[in-house]
Amino acid sequence: MAHSTPKHASWLNQVEIFFSLLARAVLRHGDFPSRGHLLEKATEFTIAHNQTARPFRWNYEGRPRQTEGESAVAVKEPAMPADSVLQIKVTLADIRPPIWRRLQVPADLTLDRLHLVIQRAMGWENYHMHLFETPVGDYGRRDSELGHRDERKVPLYAVAPAVGDKISYTYDFGDGWGHRIEVEKALPREPGTAYPRCLTGRRACPPEDCGGPWGYANFIEAITDPGHEEHDELLEWVGGSFDPVQFDVEDINKRLTAR
Template identity: 55%
Template sequence: MCSGADFDPRQLIDGVVAGAADLAESDDPLDAEMLGAAFVSIGALNWEAFEQALIEGFVPQFEDKASTGALAMLLAIGSVAPGQAGKAASAAADRLVEAGVEPPRWAAELAEPVKIADCQHLQDAQGAEAMLACVFHRAGRSHAVMVSVDNLDCGAAGDILLLDSDQLPAALEITRADARASGVELTTEVLDAAEFRWQVERALDTRAVHDSELDDLDGVPDDEDGPGYPVLAMLMRARMTALPTPNKPPASHGDGETGLTTLQMLAQLVGSGGPFGAGGPVARRGRPMVAELPAKPKRSGRPAPVYQIKVGLRGAKPPIWRRLEVPADLSLARLHQVIQVAFGWYDSHLHVFETPYGDFGLADVELGHRAEAPVTLEQVAPRVNAKLRYTYDFGDDWQHDILVEKVHNRDAAAYLRCTGGRRAAPPEDCGGVWGYADLVEILNDPDHPEHQEQLEWLGLDSASEFDPGRFDAEAITKALSSLR
């Protein structure tokens, strides 16, 4: 297919229709919507061109097949495709039915209106992360959806979870319990249907802008355990159109920004010394202005308090985390060193702190990172329950969630120390949290074909020398003493 010369588009049409013929035997119209979303989401990042291809190419060719599978595919596309493409697919499906093609069993149910209930918005006090959840009802069937929202990433949608409606209460309680375990209490707000639509579409639109900035489709992460984000996002967009129109305009995402002048960029890089220095607003391509960085507190000679922070490795299962005590006025450059020591990283890759006040790391105009050395922890996390994110190694993408759990007055005790934690950190360059999970599985299986190779890569003689459950707070505190 990739060679070009041997590719026959008719083979693609035949294959899709054959797959849709199996769909015709299904009872649940949600299966049709998922197939339609999977097909339509292929062109989500270049919609204008793909919409034309649907209207002028795919839809007519499906209609020409005049089979149950072709009708199922047209109904599936019509259920989710926006604009003229969806209308063209639905009209073609109607013509096939009129011509005598038998519709699938779920066709009538698919045409029933979708109703929404239990719209909820969960958010932590700091507003760093949120969750949108609801239940959809149609023709006696129900299912629930949860959409995570990352306000440290401009409010972009993160994961989308589709589950049975009776599973939603338990899923929300797990979300609240996980937050409480991290010292965060989530508040719950009940939304009406129009506000829920506005919130979801804002998150999806922001994510779409970010995804469009990727170099190619390979940059969009996939979910091997089920439908990927693009498929579920397409389904959610279709569902939102069935809800009341919000009485406020769509949220903008960088509209009207003029970009930064060279002087403004330079001022951001040095972190101070100009009207757009460390305390000024930051505009990133396709992203809104971030909040103004607070000034450093004035203490009249009094020492800064001590922050108790919890640093957790995002996505690690079982959880991997460290509880640390550090001075509030610690610079982000110094905090970077502390995290490196606490997790045993080698500081051989790039890193960045993502905060409500911008991204800080090694100054880089292209990446939009401002200088971290002039900025302190208490500036970007000024209170208890404040959150920020630290990412190390943009390839393996080790993301660390940092939470301010407590603020203590400074005493004579050592103030760079580890007071708790769980499990050993992964070895560097092992492929991120998913690669680490594979590594652990391989090392636990002496018969695995890569077992010996991985032992040699780690420099171990035996898998017994590898203990992912190992954690030693005192050893970390001793290592941190070298940073003072």
């Protein structure tokens, strides 16, 4: 599949896009019954052939990121009662026009539950790994080697305790879907109101495994141009149709309240 990467994209973005497109190509040729099976076999190979390597993690300024062995930043004291409701805006990074959701969630919602809220509100299918990056540390599935702390033990108010605070959420380390999360308001709970809930938003979630922001741009270009060389292939891949402006707040709230 032809794919154009913008000149300003980092080498890491190019690697992520390459392997995402490679996985799609392999699956189309039927070598594996599913993406999950492909990832399982890749993990088995990595464990069998790489017993000693340790990832070296960097922050966006090009400096090594702090790990658990170093002094940790203290979690800030909450600036609102734990039983408050936080209004947050979740925006998908590097996408134009913007794709976003405005949500109200309990302030004491733990990050593992916030992960599920974001999945349902955005429209993802929870196929891949994820990570929260906050001023007080990184949270996801606990991994001491990567410095990831246990997201199940940390409420939202502990990492974003004040209006204006921002954290980030990355979903699918291959495609690299970054989300900016900003606390807009701290509110009292409304009696009889179910939380979490979506107030509003814009545009449809990209399809899973489409190659990240730049792959998505290529995907939209292809499906909207009948003369594009990948038009028919990508329309078939996505199920026959895709409306990038689709947004249904009622449907999202049904998903948020589903058990």
